[in-house]
Amino acid sequence: MTTVADYGTYETAWCPGCGNHAILGAMKEALASSGLAPHQVLFISGIGQAAKAPHYLNANLFNGLHGRALPAATGAKLANPALKVIVESGDGCTYGEGGNHFLAAVRRNIGLTVIVHDNQVYGLTKGQASPTSDEGFVTKAQPEGVHAEPFNPVETAVALKANFVARGFSGMPEHLTGLIRQALAAPGFALIDVLQPCVSFNKVNTFAWYRQRVRELPAGHDPTDWAGALAVAVRWGEEIPIGVIYRGSRPAFEERVPALAAGPLIGREVDRERLAAIVDHLK
Amino acid sequence: MTTVADYGTYETAWCPGCGNHAILGAMKEALASSGLAPHQVLFISGIGQAAKAPHYLNANLFNGLHGRALPAATGAKLANPALKVIVESGDGCTYGEGGNHFLAAVRRNIGLTVIVHDNQVYGLTKGQASPTSDEGFVTKAQPEGVHAEPFNPVETAVALKANFVARGFSGMPEHLTGLIRQALAAPGFALIDVLQPCVSFNKVNTFAWYRQRVRELPAGHDPTDWAGALAVAVRWGEEIPIGVIYRGSRPAFEERVPALAAGPLIGREVDRERLAAIVDHLK
Amino acid sequence: MRDSRQILIGGEAGQGLVTVGQLLSKCLVRAGWRIVVTQGYQSRVRGGHNSWAIRFGSGEIAAPVEPVDLLVALDQESVERHRGELAPGALLIADESLDPLGLPGLRVPFAKLASAKHANVAALGVAGTLLGLAEELLAGAVEELFGKKGTDTTAENRRALAEAYRWTLSTNTSFQLPGQPLAAAPRIMVNGNESLALGALSGGLRFLSFYPMTPSTSIALTVIEHATAMGVVTEQAEDEIAVVNMAIGASFAGAPAMVVTSGGGFALMAEGLSLAAMTETPLVVVLGQRPGPATGLPTRTGQEDLEFALHAGHGEFARALLAPGSPEDCFAIARKAFFLAELFQGPVLVLTDQFLADSYRAVEPFEVRELPAVRAGFAGEVTVPYRRYAAAEDGVSPRLLPGQTRHLVIADSDEHTEDGHLTEDLEVRNRMVAKRLAKLEGLRWEVIQPRLDGPAGAELLLVCWGSSGAAVAEAAAELRERGTTAAALHFTQVWPLDPGQFLGALRAAKRVVFVEGNATGQFERLIRRETGFEAGGNVRRFDGLPITPGYILRALAAAGITQGVSR
């Protein structure tokens, strides 16, 4: 049996009080309680404060480029669908530099568990606006405040029909652990956008700010109703819904690839007879 | 007075029967009837069949890279907001390679008129799936058909609150001319996704296919109602709404940039006294 | 000049010229001829001017040439454009409605021979008859292609062919063939891109990601055609950045991976290249060159991206650059690329170009039954705790695959410790830099020897790389026939270089001229950088057309390096 201890405990490079700590804890809890052993799990991360998270637990890890975790994870999942592939990175990484990959990965409904530490700011580079920064958010790089409409990842993921779309809050780690467990169990693309206060560079969207606004979805919310889910997903501001917002049933991308019907690509022999026939056909 | 003749007539490199021809015609009509002289207009295009369009009329043109028309146009508009900047390119260019820029440009609500020739396929590279290809669309590159959820640009543009979002059809050029005129007059980001049959590589979404499905929005449709517009925008399939789906009233990005309050950046003198004061301040 | 003839079929895009070209080429191959196809097309789907030239003969031909002996003009423009390229005695095949501009040949009443839809097949029939191809041979090829379209079409095609045969024979026209076809074992007809795809499949390719881009798309399409049968996952990604990162992810997880692109797409992959190197992940990148900068001439050929490929990606790391000269090379080099990538755990680049990509040849069938394929990852014992980047003299640490054992595999794009976690320890940094660069030493042991064609110590040594190899060798041979001792030195690997393999040959020659498909002499200056060797002249082409023996000879003569030669 896997326990949280199997995932280890490491010193982090994060600021004391940062929302990342609780997400790391919730992740380890969720992994252990899902019965996944470290070697069955592959984390793929980008670059940023959030993206350091998988360095602080025991698992396979490919820590790639800023913004490019999703394509790397897509490739890894397609090479070996037997792996539980988890993408963990920040809002800037996933929705900013990586915005195009986010759209494409959701549309593919590829079997990834995607945990975004959404602090509405670029933390590691010391506080510039991110795509999820609220309009008017002031930073040294945006001294007049952000002019753009914020990107709502949950809305986009529902609109493009990811199989599992949820929002969590670092200030509610048990709730978050539950979400991660469910996401790990869901086939296809699973997104959890996690509200994660950055105590150093986001003095607006603080723990208190989120705590005032987050609302657990009512028991009656039917995540399988797409239109209803979309109506919930567009909400942001004075009330921010958290929980499992949408659950779809599109087949996962990897299940639709004929070459994977025979299992992972790893260690297969080249079928030389078939290849010879292909060559022969060119005569 | 500007007439259609001012915009010239040129031989094109498009296939006979292609939906692009009518879009070119509608564009020239709309420009002329909007009273814009060729030198007041700057086209920015990418690479693809659609992206060739501005070569076939008289206007300023920056024909840039595949997928990168929007950022180039954003830069040009910010340098000189007095120019009427029109982006014209294909679905692959705008929503595929350029997907991240599309999200960002809409969110900025930058004052561009964006005309996308949407043939649901990569035409110039001879028929691969594009982000708007329907699920199951078969090509040589997707022999089992497209597995991804199609990207609905109209929905995304409404969701992210572009100021003007419309869909047109190359088979209804007068309707399209009207849309382009309105888009040219709208402040902020204006998108027209134009259904454009590719007679060479899309044998599914043909003129007949679109003609059967397109539905002009009812007179009662209120484009200023965002939620209602979003509900219309998500529709695709047996019925495809065309017309002006959404009209917002966010300020255009360029209006919010303090440095532009004094007009275009062109030809300004460096304010040396101010600069000297800045240097002095470092003592 | 080697004994050969060239047929050129010219017409608009969309006129079915590729079909005619492909069928005629196939039939020539089946009849026992060697061929060299040169395709010229524009960045449009209909209209414009396209050409499909087939050089054929029974000798060792492998270079594209200019002179045309039989011009099949599907439109008037083709007559006008290509009349200047006709060799003495050349014939024109054209519809009787076209103006032959005084050229000898056949004015064909196509409307009488076949319906407009089948005029192409009739043209094929006329050309085939002149070329002495059996009617059955042509009919067989046509049927293979159109067979599936239903028997009506088949019957009509059959009729068109027969009419064309009859009519052509009735004209009593004869075309002089370049000797006798070969009788040997049947050859396959493949172009550079198909060969590359087949080589990759035989080498163990399991994952291919791409974004369409001329001239490399057809590599992907070839793999896709066989993907299910061969157990390969392919994915058209949202952009080239996704392409390269997907492939790296797949390779990390254990699937030998390749990406195919051209200059602009490759530029977008530069960051990913650096990632592959830093994480020590095997990756094969095919860069099909075309003239730049930017969109440039998207359907033409060039060799302008050597220096870019050599330096693409920030930071310093080892890589190998291979540059096949023929479809046979494409096959072997694609295989080699997979082995090198796996052996040295990093990026290997294959530089091809539009000419080679699209150039069909008659090739001895690849004997794939005995060929080994790469195995991703390390299968032996590892020391515990496992460290992905354990110190290793040659820079190569045992690479386990995630999930295949209980050991954890940790890779990092930051500078990292041996166990793969990010570090800012500057001592570790120094060791890791040395480890990664040590691979260059290993790569040097594997360098493909450049091929010297002609005598050592020649008066004139022509140096070249990649797709121009055959043209340069043929130019040198021609010069030898004319009394100059000339030789050709052809590189199919351009990085790393092992000067011991070639510096002697360069120094032994009286004069060394570099022949390249670019304007700045990129290979020439790479050689100077690496060896200090100064070239004695150069021949450069950058107009988008392939380098031909004739081009080289004319340029050498114009530069006063050889006697003037008209060809």
Add this chain to the structure above:
Amino acid sequence: MRDSRQILIGGEAGQGLVTVGQLLSKCLVRAGWRIVVTQGYQSRVRGGHNSWAIRFGSGEIAAPVEPVDLLVALDQESVERHRGELAPGALLIADESLDPLGLPGLRVPFAKLASAKHANVAALGVAGTLLGLAEELLAGAVEELFGKKGTDTTAENRRALAEAYRWTLSTNTSFQLPGQPLAAAPRIMVNGNESLALGALSGGLRFLSFYPMTPSTSIALTVIEHATAMGVVTEQAEDEIAVVNMAIGASFAGAPAMVVTSGGGFALMAEGLSLAAMTETPLVVVLGQRPGPATGLPTRTGQEDLEFALHAGHGEFARALLAPGSPEDCFAIARKAFFLAELFQGPVLVLTDQFLADSYRAVEPFEVRELPAVRAGFAGEVTVPYRRYAAAEDGVSPRLLPGQTRHLVIADSDEHTEDGHLTEDLEVRNRMVAKRLAKLEGLRWEVIQPRLDGPAGAELLLVCWGSSGAAVAEAAAELRERGTTAAALHFTQVWPLDPGQFLGALRAAKRVVFVEGNATGQFERLIRRETGFEAGGNVRRFDGLPITPGYILRALAAAGITQGVSR
């Protein structure tokens, strides 16, 4: 060694060490000292280990050095890490709760001098007192910084300073200063990035796009701070591809444009670079180097991207590569970059690095009142019909701006005709390639002469480029003091090169050693490629720290090139 002292403040990120460092540096500058700041930090916001070293003196110091004379340790780790760097007679300033490990100095009762929140200011006070800085000077600087925060803080800071002063004086400790400060006109305190931003503003910058990336973000932040006042549009884009394409669009429309990035972001701009060249659009790109590959050591320094910068982008085109050696150079070179970009209508790259970016200096105030700025576009008469790419001997056609006249301006990333429309005419292609490459000739007329420091024909010539210039010059000076005739040759432009400017100097020296911040000797091989010149040795550093005179001297000694020197 030039007479100077070095103070190093060490502590965790988030401990306010940058504030102390900045204030102390400012006060030293105001007191008349020259300074060289070396910042060392990690890729984290809190914790870890950071350092801020200030070398100061009244001579012409400009290089970073290792030995520390005064260590201000804000935590125990700082004592441990830096004790090895202490010069003979060095002092330690640390809280009494820390273990001084036997080092002489002051064990300060910070808790008694100030509340925890103001301990930094107290540390500043202690150090300032030892350095002989007037209490009023320190107080003034502290007030400027914290003033806005309300009078409570100001008062408390004032009190902390006073206490620190009193206490320090009471210890009767003295610190030996490096001579007398300068009395001359007040200098400004700027680092490389700020100078670059100011130079760009003075040169006519109107549009800056960027995506945050260490070490270049602060260039953007400096411009942004003054954007409204100076009439500059700035935009943080969605990614670096957008960054470069936005800037090109803005420049095309008439706003002189610059982008700032580092290796990974630059890699993403490679395609855009090629676009700027093809469309002949002026563009200034600042590449702040840090060690790679991939994410590498994101907060450290290096010179690893020279070859990449030189070849980034597909296809062949002209560009210029500038590499400032000091904040003064940064200012002048940013200006020059704008002029070159406009004059030659294409990309100009400025290579800086983390060390220079963050290194504060005392600099004579830039005299901006008389400086001209670029004017985008051509203001004279054009021939009608206007052709954006009209033939021109020097490759430079009159560039009109769209919408500013009734002429239409048409630019194309495809190969194009003179009027800017796409073409597949291969004759036109040849002319356009020649036109674009002709600019390289013009650029050669504008090359910045490398600076020779020391005698011509020295026994030992140290060659370097970019930010290491001062360290190399100081090493050479030191060698001369020790009796070796040594000289330094420093390039602030690395492409194009004009061998006439330096080949004589290289040949005249008895031995030429290349000093570079990379592992493969990129500049050394560029010089060999361009001139055939063979270096007689090299000093390379790639651990992420700046090249110092001491590092060079030790490396030369270790290589047996000079006598061993301990420093």
